[in-house]
Amino acid sequence: MYKYTIARQLASKRVITNRGDEVGRLSDVIVAEVGGDIEYLVVEVDRNSRLLSKLGKVDKLIEVPYSAVTAVSDVFIVDERELIEDVAHAAKE
Numbered sequence: 001m002y003k004y005t006i007a008r009q010l011a012s013k014r015v016i017t018n019r020g021d022e023v024g025r026l027s028d029v030i031v032a033e034v035g036g037d038i039e040y041l042v043v044e045v046d047r048n049s050r051l052l053s054k055l056g057k058v059d060k061l062i063e064v065p066y067s068a069v070t071a072v073s074d075v076f077i078v079d080e081r082e083l084i085e086d087v088a089h090a091a092k093e
Contacts, residue, residue, distance in 0.1 A: 015043050017080035018070055021051045026076060027061060038066045041076065051080070055087050062087055 015023040028042035040063040045052070068082040 013072075014075040015041065015064065016075050016077055017051060017083065018077055019080050021080065022046045022049045023051055023064070023078065023083070024049065024062075030063065040065055041069070041078075051083075054084055063090070 010026060010029070013026045015026055017023060024043045024046040026041055027044045029038050030040040030042065031037065032039050043062050043064050045060060045062055063086075064078055064083055065086050068078040068086065069076055070079055071077040
C-alpha cells in the first residue's frame with residue numbers, strides 16, 4: 001500500500017528545467033529490475049514548451065534520465081543541459 005501511495009503522489013507532476021521552462025507532465029517511470037532504482041522519467045511533452053525549439057522534433061513522450069533530476073517537490077526539476085544532451089543522443093540512435 002505504501003508504494004501505491006507514493007506512485008499516486010508522483011502521477012502527473014509537472015516537469016520543468018532548472019531555468020524554469022516547462023517540459024511536460026510525468027507519465028510513467030522506468031525502474032531497474034535489479035535494485036528497484038528509478039532510471040528514467042517518462043514525460044508527456046508539453047507542445048507549447050519553449051524547450052521544444054532547443055530539442056527540435058521530439059516524440060509525444062520522452063525519457064528523461066533520473067540523473068538529470070535535481071529536485072522534487074510539487075514539480076520535478078531537471079537539469080536542462082543534461083536533458084538536451086540525452087534527447088539529442090536518443091534521436092541519433
